[in-house]
Amino acid sequence: MTSQLLQTPVEYLKGVGPQRGEALRKELGIATYGDLLVHFxxxxxxxxxxxxxxxxNDDLAAVQVIGRVIAKELVGEKRTKRLVAQIRDDTGVLELVWFQGIRWADKMLTPGAVFIVFGKPATFNGKLSMAHPELELYQPSVKKTGNMTLQPVYSSTEKLKQLSLDTRGIQRLQAALLEPALNEIHETLPAYLMREHRLISRRNAFLQIHFPESPAHLLAAQQRLKFEELFFIQLRLLRNKLLHSRKFRGPVFRHVGGKFNTFYHDKLPFELTGAQKRVLKEIRLDTQRGVQMNRLLQGDVGSGKTAVALMCMLLAVDNGCQACLMAPTEILAKQHASSLMDMTGGDLVTIRLLTGSTSRKERRILHQQLESGEIDILVGTHALIEDTVQFKNLGLVVIDEQHRFGVEQRARLWRKNTLPPHVLVMTATPIPRTLAMTLYGDLDVSVIDELPVGRKPIKTIHLYESQRLRMFGFMKQEIALGRQIYVVYPLIRESEKLDLLHLEAGIEAISRTFPLPEYRISIVHGQMPVKDKDFEMQRFVKGETQIMVATTVIEVGVNVPNASVMIIENAERFGLSQLHQLRGRVGRGAEQSYCILMSGNKLSREARIRLETMVRTSDGFEIAEIDLQLRGPGDIEGTQQSGTLDLKIADLAHDQELLAAARNTVTRILDADPELADPDNLLLKAFFSRMENGISWNKIS
Incomplete structure (x- = not known):
């Protein structure tokens, strides 16, 4: 049963009240006792x-030290007044400083007395110091001296701190809540699972996570709650996948026909890689089962996903169906339509484009042709999901850069046919295995992990601001060889908060260095009207301009084989995934391509790791794993929109083994008992039913 107590509005908890309750709701999303309990x-x-x-050393958090007071003095006058003391142990001397509470500290610190001091160590003027430490007189005769515990630190905000709801304030609330709540926390995992994974009880886990008795008790609590969280996410995903396969029939693509074979034997401009062949085989098997395919196709930039998607669409056409490809932007949709027409030669199948800028007259004709079956493949943007767009027999939906579309938008395409079409979603953003398992655990996943034969690796170089003249010289060298260059900036205009080399200043500098008429520049950014943006893009695509100065709007959707250099300004400000996507805009032709990462001279540790990673490897999956480690799953592009990542305690970057164990356990349970009807699994079934009714795992007692 769901505990009524844990559904109680948080303002009724002793020590909260209406004002603090409203602040907790707005600042941290804590509305009920249950929400507070899972604010770990x-x-x-x-x-x-x-x-x-x-x-x-400076890298340590707050620590405890025992030392004897060897000196103290008041320094400065009035506003600059401070108390400076020194303590010594058998290894060295530590300076203690107070700017406030001076009178109290001066009275406490008796020279020659031994104290336990607790605070954050720092180095100041070459000396180790600690500002405003906690003090406790050391009494060796007392058995337990000092605060020998693990003190929890809770996230808070400035507004909450003003209401005395800092870490200590929140800890007081947890203490007030736990006493009545413990009896309301009921078990969610069957006994056999707890034995198998050596998990402590749920009740004990909540107690130890907030008030750990020891590091071992804390570890046991974390293991229990993390496993539970990951287990139920996987149970929901995999059971939904199982139910989906039973509920939704799909068109059967019985044979490989003339259009597929003609393209494969006569028109395909390159030999398929082993990875492409493997993925095609996986999709071929899916489309023969009579069950709707739901497959995620991952492939790095330039790995040949479009060719695979086209061959799947030809397979649909060969079996009497139509296909559509939906892209997130008009630029990308146009590029896909053009690419598909080029690859098929214009006479193999009928391909049409539908975007927001398609005229009414063109739409009317297109709608008629679509309903009569004259159009084999329709490429477009969100315009494809409009109710007026009706197919004669839609058999396959391909969605590119799928993370940019909401679940409801994708589902509307499914409803375009009596028999739900097969769905292939593609992404050029490599997704770490753990993230894919959690975000897309209900999809089958295919990976193209090989680049086409003959593709030259892009050379990546990191240059500092002091080396800018070298970069300009290299640009002139490449343009003299007939190549084109991208220069990407993180901002359009100067920002007071971020001291970055912005687009407008960049254009000015490049215009001075590369004057007309010898050099011509295209400018593209997200705030330009679509027509102007397309015009500038087309100038660059046609080779009328040599330099494209842009913001990250060109991250997706531009294919210029003659562009051989990508320069990324303020590269330290970009995430790894975005840097990798931008680099993928070059390296599409036969010539050697380069990516130059320009940065300031001072770099944070994380920025240095990102840039070093980019220089060292071009493996998108390795880059994605490092990005996950550095930034966490919530910051990786496209993942914030997914409810599955509302993780309270598990960390996908560090809990990979636990996630794999949870998934394997769920798979084994569903293989043996898909209905969760076994008496041992009734607890899981009851909990799962409550989850399906929209009650989060963490709201359940």
């Missing part, structure tokens, strides 16, 4: 040990 600490301060002074 994001880290813990380890007070279970004492450090020696020589062990201290």
């Amino acid at each position: 600490p994001f880290r813990y301060i380890d007070r279970t040990r004492f450090y020696k002074i020589r062990e201290l």
